[in-house]
Each structure stands twice: as C-alpha cells, then as structure tokens.
Amino acid sequence: MKIGCFVEKYCFHLKDEAQALELFKATAEARGYGFEFIYKQDLDRIPEFDAIFIRANTDPMNTAYVVSRLADSLGLVVIDDPHSIRTCSSKVVLDGLFKQNGIPSPKSLLFDGDYGPENLEHVFRYLGFPLVVKAPYTKFSSHVEKAHDPAEFREISARYLKNATPIVLQEFMPTPFDWRVGVLDNEVLYLCKYLMPRGGWKIRSVVDGRQVWGDTVPIFRRNIPKRLEQLAIRVSRCVGDGLYGLDVKEVDGQYYVIEINDNPSFYHGQEDAKDRDLYEKIVDRLASGRPVRPGSYRVNEGLPY
Amino acid sequence: MTIVVSEDDDEADYSPFTFLRSSAKGDVLNVSHDYRYQKMGYYVSMHAELCGNAVTPRCADILDTHRNPLLMTRAARAGIPCLPYRLVSQHDRNVALPALCFAVNPYTCNSVTEVKSESRMVRTMKSLSINNRYPVSVQPLIGDVREAVQVFGETAVPEARAIARRFFEEFRVPIGKLIVQIVDGEARLSHFEPVQRREVDWGLVRDRVRELARAQ
Numbered sequence: 005m006k007i008g009c010f011v012e013k014y015c016f017h018l019k020d021e022a023q024a025l026e027l028f029k030a031t032a033e034a035r036g037y038g039f040e041f042i043y044k045q046d047l048d049r050i051p052e053f054d055a056i057f058i059r060a061n062t063d064p065m066n067t068a069y070v071v072s073r074l075a076d077s078l079g080l081v082v083i084d085d086p087h088s089i090r091t092c093s094s095k096v097v098l099d100g101l102f103k104q105n106g107i108p109s110p111k112s113l114l115f116d117g118d119y120g121p122e123n124l125e126h127v128f129r130y131l132g133f134p135l136v137v138k139a140p141y142t143k144f145s146s147h148v149e150k151a152h153d154p155a156e157f158r159e160i161s162a163r164y165l166k167n168a169t170p171i172v173l174q175e176f177m178p179t180p181f182d183w184r185v186g187v188l189d190n191e192v193l194y195l196c197k198y199l200m201p202r203g204g205w206k207i208r209s210v211v212d213g214r215q216v217w218g219d220t221v222p223i224f225r226r227n228i229p230k231r232l233e234q235l236a237i238r239v240s241r242c243v244g245d246g247l248y249g250l251d252v253k254e255v256d257g258q259y260y261v262i263e264i265n266d267n268p269s270f271y272h273g274q275e276d277a278k279d280r281d282l283y284e285k286i287v288d289r290l291a292s293g294r295p296v297r298p299g300s301y302r303v304n305e306g307l308p309y
Numbered sequence: 310m311t312i313v314v315s316e317d318d319d320e321a322d323y324s325p326f327t328f329l330r331s332s333a334k335g336d337v338l339n340v341s342h343d344y345r346y347q348k349m350g351y352y353v354s355m356h357a358e359l360c361g362n363a364v365t366p367r368c369a370d371i372l373d374t375h376r377n378p379l380l381m382t383r384a385a386r387a388g389i390p391c392l393p394y395r396l397v398s399q400h401d402r403n404v405a406l407p408a409l410c411f412a413v414n415p416y417t418c419n420s421v422t423e424v425k426s427e428s429r430m431v432r433t434m435k436s437l438s439i440n441n442r443y444p445v446s447v448q449p450l451i452g453d454v455r456e457a458v459q460v461f462g463e464t465a466v467p468e469a470r471a472i473a474r475r476f477f478e479e480f481r482v483p484i485g486k487l488i489v490q491i492v493d494g495e496a497r498l499s500h501f502e503p504v505q506r507r508e509v510d511w512g513l514v515r516d517r518v519r520e521l522a523r524a525q
Contacts, residue, residue, distance in 0.1 A: 044444050045398045047378070064346050064372050065415030067443055073372070073379050090368055096352055100329075100359040116326045116349070140347055168347040170326065301359050 005291050006038040008053035010071045012060040013043075023272035025059060031283040037291055050074050055081040055290040062089045062267040063141065081290055084266040087298035088246045092266040094140040095172045101301060102261060105242050108235070109261045110136075110177045110253070114170040115161060127173060128154065136174040139164040148206060150176060177260060178205060181218070183252040185228065185236040186268055186275060186282065188289060189245050192236060194279045195228050197221040198251070222277035235259050246296040247286060310525050311362075312518060313353050315341035316511055320522045325349040329356050337364040340483050340518060343503040344371045345418060366482045374480050374501045375418075377411045377446040381498070387479040389472060390497045392448040392490060399441045400434045402427070407450035409490070410434075411500050414443035419502060421488055423450055448499055452490035458504050460484055461517045465510075469496045476501075483517075484509060 009028065016022040025041070032039035042049060044067050050056065056075040062068040062084050069089050075082040084092075091097055102109045113127055128135075137160045139147035147164065151157035164171045179200070186194035199218040203211040207218050228236075236250050239261055249268025253260045269275070276282055311333045314321035323331060325341070329352060337357040341350030344366065351371055357364035373379040378396055385391045396413070397404060410433050412420035420437055424430045437445045457469035461484075462477030464470055469489050476487060476498070486508070488500035 043398075044396075047396050047444065063415065067413065069372070070376050070378055070413060070444075073376070074382065077379075077382065086369065086372075090355075090372065094347070094355075097355050097359070100356055104332075104359050104361075114326075114329055169349055170329070170352065301361060 005036075005055070006040070006053045007032055007055045007057055007287070007290050008040055008042045008046075008050065009057045010060055010068060011041050011043065012067075015059050018271070020271035020273055021269070024270040024276065027272060027276070027283050028057070028270075028287065032287045032291075035284075035287060035291070037287065039287075047071060047074065050080070051078055053080060054293075056083075057286070057290055058082070058084050058267060061143065063093045063143075064090055068267075076295070079295065081293060081295050083247050083286070083290060083296060085244060085246055085296040085298065088244050088248070088266040088296065091243050091299075091301075092248070092264055095138045095142060095263065096140045096168075096170060098263055099172050101242055102239075104301065105238075107239055107242075107261050108259060111175040113173045115165075115173050116170040117161070117165045119158065124154065128157075131173055131175045134176045136176050137161055137164060138172040138174060140168045140171060146208070150205065176205075177253055177255060179253045179255060181221075182207065182262060183232060183250075183254060183259075184220075184268075184275075185232065185250045185252060186225075187236055187240040187248045187250065188282075188285055190237055190240050192225045192228055192233055193247075193285060194275050194282050195223045195225045196275055197223065220271070220274040222274060224278045232259055235261065239264050240299075242299045242301055244296055244299040247289075310336040310338055310521070311357075312338045312522060313340065314514075314518060315343070315350060316506070316514070320515070320518045325353050328353055332360060333357065333362065334360070335362060337362050338483075338518070338521060339364060339366065340514060342484050342506050342509050344482060344485070345375065345503055346372065366480065370480045370482060374482050374485065375503075377413055377500055378444075380501055381446070384476070384479065384498050387475070389475050389479065390495060392451075392497050392499050394446045394448045396444040397434065397447050398438060398444045400431050404430065404447055405449060406430065409448045409450045409454065409499055410437055411446040411448075412437040412443070413446055414439050421454070421500060421502070423454065425450075448490075450490070452492035452497070454499070455489050455491060455496070457487045457489055457496075458485075458508050458510075459487055460510060460513050463513070468494070472496045472498055484514065 029039045060068045073086045134150045134152045181197040181199045184196040201216040201218040249265045251262040313328045339353040344350040407425040410422045457464040457466035459473035462474040464473040486502045486504045489496040
C-alpha cells in the first residue's frame, strides 16, 4: 500500500501544520504503508500510488482538483474526491445544497448584480443590516465582508461580482464561536470550538489593522451534543462519505450550518488535541481500498436534528 | 425537458438566474457560451444536479473540458485523436520545440501560446505558470493550429467536424471552442476554451434547441 500525499510548499510554512503532516506520514509508516509527499511536478506519478491524500488547498480551479480527478479516474482511493471538491468549494453551491435539503442555515439570497430599486429593497428588507457578502470561493474567512449600509453593500458586491456571478448574501449571525465538527465516513472524527478573536466577527479577522486568528478549543468527540452530531452527519451525507469539516453556529440552542468544507485543516495540538486517533482513522480509510462514495446531493431521510 | 439558454430564446423555459431560484424537475438542457467555473453557465448545471435532475452538460464534464490534462486524458481514452501532453511546472530545457502551451492555473482562460524559441519558452512558462506556482500543459507543435467553434457537435471548420461530433458525444458540452492541430490533413485535439458571445451562431443554437424541444 502506497499513499501519495499531495502538498504544496506552503503546507509546511506553519509549524503546527507541518507537524500534523509528519504525523500522518509516521502513522502510515507505523502501519506498514508507504507514504510519500508529492508535489505539482509529480503529477505523472499518480498511477504509482494506491491512494492519494490531498492536503494542498482544493478548488476546482487548483492543481489539487486535477490531482483528485486523475486519481479518481484511475480508480484510486482519493481524499478529497472530485465530487466533494466541486460541492464544498463554492458557497453558491452550498447555499443550494442547504436549501434543497432543508438544512438550517442563516437566511441567504443569491445576488447577480441586479441593483434595481425593487430588488435592493427586497434584499435589504429580507436580510437587514449589517448583512454578510460572500464570494463563492471564500477560504479561511477571506472574501467575506460585512456591509452596514446600502453604499457599502454596493461597493463590496460590485468588487466580488467582477470575479464570480452570482455571489451569496447572508444575514449576519454573531456568535462567540463556531463549532467545527470533523466528519469521516459519515461519523464524527473530532470536535472543536473555533473562537472569534477579541474584537472580530470571523475566525480570521482584521482587528486594529492587524490580521488575527481566534483560538481553538478542542473537545472530545464523545461529548458532542446529540442534535449537533445528527445535523453534521445529515449534511455530510449530502456530499459523500469522505473527510469534511463543518462550521456550525449555535444561537439560543438552535444549530445553523455555515458551511461544510472538504480538505479541513489539521494543526498539531489543535484538531488532534483530544481525539488523537484521527490520524489512524484517516490513514485506515485511505488504505481501505474503498473509494469515497459521492453523496446524492439530496438526502430525504427525514432525520431529526 | 427544461431548457435554460443564456441568450434570449423563445424555446427557453428559464433565464439562467431565474432557473437558480427554481425547483425544476426532470431533465435539464443548459445552453451557454461560457461554462467556466464560478460563472452562470456552470451554476445552472450545478443547480440542476443539486435538485436531483439529469443535466446536459454535467458539472464533472464541464470541469474536465476546462482543465487541459483532464480533457486530454479523457478524450484520448474515448478514442478522440489527441496530441500528447506533458505537465511542466518550471522551465525545462528538455521540452522539445516548437511547442503549444496551455495554462493549468485558475486565472487564465485564453492561454493558447505557440512557442518556437528557448527565450520565448522561458517567458511563456513564467507567465502561464504564474511564476512557477501552477503546472503548464505542453504539447508538440506539429501542425496548423485552428480554432473550431462547436455547437451541439457541429462546426464550420471542415477538418474538425469529426472531432467536434465525437467531442460532443463524449463531453456533452453544447457550445465551446476546440483548439485543434491539423496534422497530415487530420485534426487532433489540443484544447478547449469558452467562446465569446459574438463568436456563436445563435441562429444555429436556436434551431438545435427547437429540434430538441420538439423531440420531447
């Protein structure tokens, strides 16, 4: 069993992330598997491997998607699989996914640049101010901004519409933290709280002109609230049985899904701080010979959450 | 069948943005001159899939056509005559010249570059790889390079007619530009790109859509 781990140089820039990558390698080797980091110049070597684990940023326009699709077309086990990347990489797609499946999430609208007074009145009345403007390709809280009035909305939305149409508008839902639920094979893998930094409203915020990240509070997965677990599993089933990280807000005891991410981050000492077996579980899934099964997008199981 | 067309068309059931707010049921035909990721043409197909419908073209097929290595791998497997390609992530003196280069980066959509000299290759690699950040697909330049706009598998370029038909059978992308090389009188596929609105024969598109609508 040879596992190829697709990375880019930036994956090793942060110490905690590099340590997590080394732990994946050590875990695989302790189980008797080969584990090799591969880069963009190694794409021709994909057929040499039995499984591909993608750790570089995924997006249908990134090299990682080409790697995923090539591996998938060869019948290899690949995490993240191309279906999951296509689904999770765009906030517009997730907006549709949540609506089609009745997943509780903040009120939202798609916006294609119709600045007519009738449409704007509808948008502002439905979402209120401040409202959140999201480019479809947001990662790590980038390209997500808050508009406090119509003029600011016009400025931000016009900027985002230059690169993508439509974009997502969302009601502002302030919370002190987001739940991060790691899911593998439609089961909870790890659990964290991603705290908002002091003075910020996103996990990565600009406070007093400086970019700051909120802290991570790891929690044993066995302590996950039941309804949060059911919701996370239900959402993951819409996408597939791969590896995901869900961001969920809790307001007055109700859960609202913000997004489901393929390619969730792993920083040693954070996501792995409580359930340290996550490395074994992911490596075993890669070595299982069982390709990730895409979800059907629509899950009509009527599960409670 | 539900028909969504990016241009005004009497046979269309929806405009693209109206379709995104609908809950259409059944088969969907999505006709657009631009299916690039993050653009409306792509999202129409994605929305149809999210609603649980069969759609032409599918999102996986759209992305395969827009990423050169995926296009070439799949087209070759489908028996479409293709040029061999190599992925190069930085300038490599072993690449044979002349060559035809294509970007595999997220930003460039019209990237076909003919390279006949070493110095031009250095500049092309730097540009298409965005300073060695992304790979570049490099093919041998051994024939005349032609652009063939295909509409439902038809094209006005005589040498590319067979390829256009087989491309549409395999990928089901109704409108797009095929970049081919004519080698010894035979067309070989090199690349696919979105077309400009003005490059499309919308009369032909309307005729084909009408035929499909009547066939239902």
